[in-house]
Amino acid sequence: MATPIKPTSHTLLCFCCFLLLFTIPPPSVAAGDSSSPSQVISRFQQYLQINTAQPTPDYHLAAEFLISQADSISLPSRSIEFVHGKPLVLIHWPGSDPDLPSILLYSHTDVVPAEPHKWDHPPFSAHLDPSSGRIFARGSQDMKCVGMQYLEAVRRLKASGFRPRRSVYLAFSPDEEIGGHDGAEKFAYSDVFDALNVGIVLDEGLASPGDSYRPFYAERSPWWLVIKAVGAPGHGAKLYDNSAVENLLKSIESIRRFRASQFDLVKAGLRAEGEVISVNMAFLKAGTPSPTGFVMNLQPSEAEAGFDIRIPPTADPESLERRINEEWAPVSRNMTFQVMMLSLLAPMNGDRLIANKVRRREQ
Protein backbone atom coordinates (compact mmCIF):
# COMPACT_ATOMS: atom_id res chain seq x y z
CA MET A 1 0.00 0.00 0.00
CA ALA A 2 2.84 2.40 0.59
CA THR A 3 4.95 4.23 -1.92
CA PRO A 4 8.57 4.57 -1.01
CA ILE A 5 9.60 8.18 -1.47
CA LYS A 6 13.10 9.40 -0.89
CA PRO A 7 12.89 11.93 1.91
CA THR A 8 14.30 15.34 1.08
CA SER A 9 14.09 18.63 2.92
CA HIS A 10 11.17 19.73 0.81
CA THR A 11 9.32 16.46 0.51
CA LEU A 12 6.29 16.03 2.68
CA LEU A 13 5.09 12.48 2.47
CA CYS A 14 1.37 12.28 2.58
CA PHE A 15 -0.72 9.12 2.43
CA CYS A 16 -4.12 10.21 1.41
CA CYS A 17 -7.28 9.11 -0.22
CA PHE A 18 -7.32 11.90 -2.77
CA LEU A 19 -10.72 12.46 -4.16
CA LEU A 20 -10.53 15.87 -5.71
CA LEU A 21 -13.11 14.88 -8.26
CA PHE A 22 -15.82 15.07 -5.63
CA THR A 23 -14.60 18.31 -4.09
CA ILE A 24 -14.93 20.32 -7.27
CA PRO A 25 -18.32 21.82 -8.06
CA PRO A 26 -19.43 19.95 -11.18
CA PRO A 27 -19.56 22.25 -14.20
CA SER A 28 -22.78 22.19 -16.18
CA VAL A 29 -22.26 19.60 -18.85
CA ALA A 30 -24.12 18.81 -22.01
CA ALA A 31 -24.96 15.22 -22.95
CA GLY A 32 -22.05 13.75 -24.91
CA ASP A 33 -19.59 16.12 -23.22
CA SER A 34 -16.40 14.29 -22.23
CA SER A 35 -17.13 15.21 -18.60
CA SER A 36 -20.64 13.72 -18.59
CA PRO A 37 -21.18 11.05 -15.92
CA SER A 38 -21.59 8.29 -18.50
CA GLN A 39 -18.30 9.20 -20.17
CA VAL A 40 -16.52 9.34 -16.83
CA ILE A 41 -17.88 5.89 -15.90
CA SER A 42 -17.04 4.51 -19.32
CA ARG A 43 -13.40 5.64 -19.05
CA PHE A 44 -13.19 4.10 -15.59
CA GLN A 45 -14.57 0.82 -16.97
CA GLN A 46 -12.04 0.85 -19.81
CA TYR A 47 -9.18 1.13 -17.30
CA LEU A 48 -10.67 -1.65 -15.15
CA GLN A 49 -11.02 -3.95 -18.15
CA ILE A 50 -7.25 -4.00 -18.66
CA ASN A 51 -6.01 -7.10 -16.87
CA THR A 52 -3.13 -5.84 -14.75
CA ALA A 53 -3.34 -8.64 -12.17
CA GLN A 54 -0.10 -9.94 -10.75
CA PRO A 55 1.84 -12.04 -11.60
CA THR A 56 1.31 -11.31 -15.33
CA PRO A 57 -0.05 -7.77 -15.57
CA ASP A 58 -0.52 -6.15 -18.97
CA TYR A 59 1.46 -3.05 -18.03
CA HIS A 60 1.83 -1.83 -21.59
CA LEU A 61 -1.88 -1.81 -22.34
CA ALA A 62 -2.46 0.16 -19.13
CA ALA A 63 0.32 2.60 -20.08
CA GLU A 64 -1.14 3.05 -23.57
CA PHE A 65 -4.56 3.77 -22.09
CA LEU A 66 -3.20 6.33 -19.61
CA ILE A 67 -1.18 8.10 -22.29
CA SER A 68 -4.30 8.26 -24.48
CA GLN A 69 -6.10 9.87 -21.54
CA ALA A 70 -3.33 12.45 -21.17
CA ASP A 71 -3.48 13.13 -24.92
CA SER A 72 -7.24 13.66 -24.72
CA ILE A 73 -6.73 16.50 -22.23
CA SER A 74 -3.64 17.82 -24.04
CA LEU A 75 -1.16 17.04 -21.29
CA PRO A 76 2.39 15.90 -22.03
CA SER A 77 3.14 12.39 -20.82
CA ARG A 78 5.89 9.82 -21.00
CA SER A 79 6.33 6.17 -20.25
CA ILE A 80 9.54 5.45 -18.36
CA GLU A 81 10.93 1.93 -17.98
CA PHE A 82 13.40 1.93 -15.11
CA VAL A 83 13.22 -1.84 -15.53
CA HIS A 84 12.48 -3.23 -18.99
CA GLY A 85 8.83 -4.19 -19.42
CA LYS A 86 7.62 -2.26 -16.36
CA PRO A 87 6.52 1.18 -17.53
CA LEU A 88 5.81 4.05 -15.15
CA VAL A 89 3.59 6.67 -16.79
CA LEU A 90 4.27 10.29 -15.85
CA ILE A 91 1.80 13.00 -16.85
CA HIS A 92 2.60 16.69 -16.45
CA TRP A 93 0.19 19.59 -15.94
CA PRO A 94 2.46 22.65 -16.03
CA GLY A 95 1.82 25.29 -13.38
CA SER A 96 1.94 29.05 -13.93
CA ASP A 97 4.84 29.26 -11.46
CA PRO A 98 6.90 26.15 -12.26
CA ASP A 99 9.63 27.14 -9.78
CA LEU A 100 7.34 26.31 -6.87
CA PRO A 101 7.56 22.77 -5.42
CA SER A 102 5.18 20.55 -7.35
CA ILE A 103 2.30 18.25 -6.43
CA LEU A 104 2.65 14.55 -7.23
CA LEU A 105 -0.48 12.45 -7.50
CA TYR A 106 0.54 8.82 -7.24
CA SER A 107 -1.27 5.60 -8.04
CA HIS A 108 -0.33 2.12 -9.19
CA THR A 109 -1.62 0.26 -12.22
CA ASP A 110 -1.24 -3.33 -11.02
CA VAL A 111 -3.81 -5.23 -9.00
CA VAL A 112 -3.81 -8.36 -6.88
CA PRO A 113 -4.88 -11.66 -8.51
CA ALA A 114 -8.55 -12.64 -8.69
CA GLU A 115 -10.25 -16.04 -8.59
CA PRO A 116 -12.85 -15.62 -11.38
CA HIS A 117 -15.02 -18.57 -10.31
CA LYS A 118 -15.71 -16.85 -6.97
CA TRP A 119 -16.95 -13.65 -8.59
CA ASP A 120 -20.54 -12.75 -9.51
CA HIS A 121 -19.20 -11.14 -12.69
CA PRO A 122 -15.81 -11.72 -14.36
CA PRO A 123 -13.21 -9.63 -12.48
CA PHE A 124 -12.06 -7.78 -15.60
CA SER A 125 -15.48 -7.23 -17.13
CA ALA A 126 -16.10 -4.04 -15.14
CA HIS A 127 -19.76 -5.03 -15.16
CA LEU A 128 -22.05 -2.18 -14.13
CA ASP A 129 -25.12 -3.33 -12.23
CA PRO A 130 -27.81 -0.88 -13.34
CA SER A 131 -29.98 -1.33 -10.24
CA SER A 132 -27.30 -0.65 -7.62
CA GLY A 133 -24.84 1.37 -9.69
CA ARG A 134 -22.05 -0.94 -8.54
CA ILE A 135 -19.13 -1.78 -10.79
CA PHE A 136 -17.61 -5.22 -10.33
CA ALA A 137 -13.90 -5.28 -11.09
CA ARG A 138 -10.60 -6.24 -9.52
CA GLY A 139 -8.72 -3.02 -8.82
CA SER A 140 -11.83 -0.85 -8.71
CA GLN A 141 -10.85 0.21 -5.19
CA ASP A 142 -7.15 -0.65 -5.03
CA MET A 143 -6.49 1.62 -6.75
CA LYS A 144 -7.67 2.32 -10.25
CA CYS A 145 -10.52 4.46 -8.88
CA VAL A 146 -7.99 6.88 -7.41
CA GLY A 147 -5.90 7.04 -10.59
CA MET A 148 -9.01 7.82 -12.63
CA GLN A 149 -10.21 10.38 -10.07
CA TYR A 150 -6.93 12.26 -10.49
CA LEU A 151 -7.37 12.26 -14.26
CA GLU A 152 -11.03 13.23 -14.15
CA ALA A 153 -10.35 16.01 -11.64
CA VAL A 154 -7.65 17.43 -13.91
CA ARG A 155 -9.95 17.05 -16.92
CA ARG A 156 -12.71 19.05 -15.21
CA LEU A 157 -10.41 21.72 -13.85
CA LYS A 158 -8.78 22.19 -17.26
CA ALA A 159 -12.18 22.37 -18.96
CA SER A 160 -13.25 25.09 -16.52
CA GLY A 161 -10.22 27.18 -17.51
CA PHE A 162 -8.33 26.65 -14.24
CA ARG A 163 -4.56 26.60 -14.31
CA PRO A 164 -2.59 25.57 -11.21
CA ARG A 165 0.19 27.76 -9.83
CA ARG A 166 2.30 24.72 -9.03
CA SER A 167 3.02 22.05 -11.57
CA VAL A 168 0.99 18.90 -11.02
CA TYR A 169 2.40 15.47 -11.91
CA LEU A 170 0.45 12.22 -12.13
CA ALA A 171 2.53 9.07 -11.71
CA PHE A 172 1.11 5.61 -12.49
CA SER A 173 3.58 3.00 -11.31
CA PRO A 174 3.84 -0.75 -11.94
CA ASP A 175 4.56 -3.59 -9.47
CA GLU A 176 3.27 -2.00 -6.24
CA GLU A 177 1.48 -5.20 -5.27
CA ILE A 178 4.77 -7.11 -5.32
CA GLY A 179 6.86 -4.54 -3.47
CA GLY A 180 7.23 -1.61 -5.87
CA HIS A 181 10.98 -2.14 -6.25
CA ASP A 182 11.09 -1.78 -10.04
CA GLY A 183 8.61 1.10 -10.27
CA ALA A 184 8.07 3.56 -7.42
CA GLU A 185 11.32 2.70 -5.66
CA LYS A 186 13.51 3.29 -8.72
CA PHE A 187 11.45 6.39 -9.54
CA ALA A 188 11.98 7.81 -6.03
CA TYR A 189 15.76 7.49 -6.40
CA SER A 190 15.94 8.75 -9.98
CA ASP A 191 17.05 12.03 -11.52
CA VAL A 192 13.58 12.14 -13.07
CA PHE A 193 12.07 12.40 -9.59
CA ASP A 194 14.63 14.98 -8.41
CA ALA A 195 13.82 17.17 -11.40
CA LEU A 196 10.13 17.26 -10.44
CA ASN A 197 10.93 19.27 -7.26
CA VAL A 198 8.11 17.49 -5.44
CA GLY A 199 6.64 19.30 -2.43
CA ILE A 200 3.83 16.91 -1.58
CA VAL A 201 2.79 13.42 -2.64
CA LEU A 202 -0.75 12.12 -2.44
CA ASP A 203 -0.92 8.34 -2.29
CA GLU A 204 -3.58 5.73 -1.68
CA GLY A 205 -5.73 5.41 1.44
CA LEU A 206 -8.98 3.73 2.40
CA ALA A 207 -11.95 3.54 0.06
CA SER A 208 -15.08 5.29 1.26
CA PRO A 209 -18.62 4.10 0.55
CA GLY A 210 -20.02 7.62 1.17
CA ASP A 211 -19.15 11.19 0.26
CA SER A 212 -16.74 11.89 3.09
CA TYR A 213 -13.06 11.00 3.02
CA ARG A 214 -10.36 10.87 5.64
CA PRO A 215 -6.86 12.11 4.90
CA PHE A 216 -4.01 10.09 6.40
CA TYR A 217 -0.41 11.20 6.81
CA ALA A 218 1.23 8.07 8.13
CA GLU A 219 1.20 4.33 7.55
CA ARG A 220 0.60 1.41 9.88
CA SER A 221 3.59 -0.86 10.41
CA PRO A 222 3.16 -4.57 9.80
CA TRP A 223 4.40 -7.05 12.39
CA TRP A 224 4.30 -10.72 11.47
CA LEU A 225 4.07 -12.80 14.62
CA VAL A 226 4.54 -16.55 14.92
CA ILE A 227 3.86 -18.15 18.30
CA LYS A 228 4.68 -21.74 19.08
CA ALA A 229 3.72 -24.00 21.98
CA VAL A 230 5.41 -27.25 22.93
CA GLY A 231 4.16 -29.87 25.36
CA ALA A 232 4.31 -33.54 26.14
CA PRO A 233 2.54 -35.64 23.50
CA GLY A 234 -0.23 -37.79 24.87
CA HIS A 235 -2.99 -40.19 24.05
CA GLY A 236 -6.05 -38.62 22.50
CA ALA A 237 -8.27 -40.06 25.21
CA LYS A 238 -6.40 -38.50 28.15
CA LEU A 239 -7.08 -35.18 29.85
CA TYR A 240 -3.88 -33.50 31.10
CA ASP A 241 -2.49 -29.99 31.49
CA ASN A 242 0.03 -28.16 29.35
CA SER A 243 -0.47 -29.94 26.05
CA ALA A 244 0.87 -27.88 23.14
CA VAL A 245 -2.54 -27.37 21.58
CA GLU A 246 -4.15 -26.44 24.88
CA ASN A 247 -1.47 -23.83 25.55
CA LEU A 248 -1.69 -22.43 22.04
CA LEU A 249 -5.47 -22.19 22.31
CA LYS A 250 -5.15 -20.11 25.49
CA SER A 251 -2.96 -17.67 23.56
CA ILE A 252 -5.32 -17.61 20.61
CA GLU A 253 -8.17 -16.82 22.99
CA SER A 254 -6.17 -13.96 24.50
CA ILE A 255 -5.32 -12.60 21.05
CA ARG A 256 -8.94 -12.94 19.99
CA ARG A 257 -10.08 -10.89 23.00
CA PHE A 258 -7.53 -8.18 22.18
CA ARG A 259 -8.67 -8.14 18.55
CA ALA A 260 -12.29 -7.78 19.64
CA SER A 261 -11.43 -4.90 21.99
CA GLN A 262 -9.76 -3.02 19.15
CA PHE A 263 -12.54 -3.79 16.70
CA ASP A 264 -15.17 -2.66 19.24
CA LEU A 265 -13.58 0.81 19.24
CA VAL A 266 -14.04 0.97 15.47
CA LYS A 267 -17.60 -0.38 15.61
CA ALA A 268 -18.53 2.17 18.29
CA GLY A 269 -17.19 4.95 16.08
CA LEU A 270 -14.57 5.92 18.66
CA ARG A 271 -11.61 5.15 16.41
CA ALA A 272 -11.04 4.87 12.69
CA GLU A 273 -9.86 1.57 11.27
CA GLY A 274 -6.36 2.97 10.82
CA GLU A 275 -6.16 4.07 14.45
CA VAL A 276 -6.39 0.69 16.13
CA ILE A 277 -4.07 -2.31 16.17
CA SER A 278 -5.44 -4.99 13.88
CA VAL A 279 -4.59 -8.65 14.46
CA ASN A 280 -5.61 -11.40 12.07
CA MET A 281 -4.64 -15.05 12.06
CA ALA A 282 -2.67 -16.05 8.98
CA PHE A 283 -2.04 -19.72 9.72
CA LEU A 284 -2.55 -22.48 12.23
CA LYS A 285 -0.28 -25.50 12.28
CA ALA A 286 -0.59 -28.60 14.45
CA GLY A 287 -1.24 -32.31 14.25
CA THR A 288 0.67 -35.45 13.42
CA PRO A 289 0.30 -36.36 9.74
CA SER A 290 -0.80 -39.84 8.70
CA PRO A 291 -1.18 -41.32 5.19
CA THR A 292 -4.89 -40.46 5.27
CA GLY A 293 -4.72 -37.07 7.00
CA PHE A 294 -3.85 -36.79 10.68
CA VAL A 295 -3.35 -39.22 13.53
CA MET A 296 -6.59 -38.81 15.44
CA ASN A 297 -5.80 -40.45 18.78
CA LEU A 298 -2.68 -38.44 19.55
CA GLN A 299 -2.27 -35.00 21.11
CA PRO A 300 0.68 -33.41 19.25
CA SER A 301 3.80 -32.07 20.96
CA GLU A 302 3.93 -28.84 18.95
CA ALA A 303 1.40 -26.29 17.77
CA GLU A 304 1.99 -23.02 16.01
CA ALA A 305 0.01 -20.01 14.78
CA GLY A 306 0.89 -16.96 12.71
CA PHE A 307 -0.67 -13.50 12.83
CA ASP A 308 -0.57 -10.37 10.71
CA ILE A 309 -0.56 -7.37 13.04
CA ARG A 310 -0.79 -3.73 11.89
CA ILE A 311 0.29 -1.01 14.29
CA PRO A 312 -0.73 2.63 13.83
CA PRO A 313 1.89 5.31 14.53
CA THR A 314 -0.13 6.38 17.57
CA ALA A 315 0.14 2.97 19.30
CA ASP A 316 2.88 2.07 21.76
CA PRO A 317 4.95 -0.74 20.22
CA GLU A 318 6.70 -1.50 23.52
CA SER A 319 3.48 -2.31 25.30
CA LEU A 320 2.53 -4.63 22.44
CA GLU A 321 5.90 -6.37 22.73
CA ARG A 322 5.27 -6.82 26.43
CA ARG A 323 1.85 -8.25 25.69
CA ILE A 324 3.38 -10.77 23.26
CA ASN A 325 6.00 -11.74 25.82
CA GLU A 326 3.74 -12.02 28.82
CA GLU A 327 0.28 -12.93 27.50
CA TRP A 328 0.47 -14.28 23.97
CA ALA A 329 3.61 -16.40 24.19
CA PRO A 330 4.46 -16.69 27.90
CA VAL A 331 7.28 -18.85 29.17
CA SER A 332 4.84 -20.23 31.74
CA ARG A 333 2.97 -22.02 28.93
CA ASN A 334 6.12 -23.36 27.24
CA MET A 335 5.81 -20.91 24.41
CA THR A 336 8.22 -19.19 22.08
CA PHE A 337 7.68 -16.50 19.50
CA GLN A 338 9.21 -14.69 16.61
CA VAL A 339 7.99 -11.32 15.41
CA MET A 340 9.22 -9.73 12.23
CA MET A 341 8.78 -5.96 12.32
CA LEU A 342 8.55 -4.42 8.91
CA SER A 343 9.13 -0.74 8.48
CA LEU A 344 7.62 0.83 5.41
CA LEU A 345 9.30 4.20 5.68
CA ALA A 346 12.70 4.92 4.20
CA PRO A 347 15.40 5.72 6.73
CA MET A 348 17.17 9.02 6.15
CA ASN A 349 20.32 7.43 4.75
CA GLY A 350 18.03 6.04 2.10
CA ASP A 351 19.75 2.81 1.21
CA ARG A 352 17.02 0.48 2.41
CA LEU A 353 13.37 1.13 1.84
CA ILE A 354 12.10 -1.71 3.96
CA ALA A 355 13.99 -2.27 7.18
CA ASN A 356 13.35 -5.56 8.92
CA LYS A 357 13.80 -6.07 12.61
CA VAL A 358 13.25 -9.44 14.18
CA ARG A 359 12.55 -10.14 17.84
CA ARG A 360 12.35 -13.67 19.06
CA ARG A 361 12.36 -15.68 22.23
CA GLU A 362 13.46 -19.25 21.92
CA GLN A 363 13.44 -21.89 24.57
Ligand SMILES: [Zn+2]
Ligand atom coordinates in the same frame (compact mmCIF):
# COMPACT_ATOMS: atom_id res chain seq x y z
ZN1 LIG B 1 -2.88 -0.34 -3.61
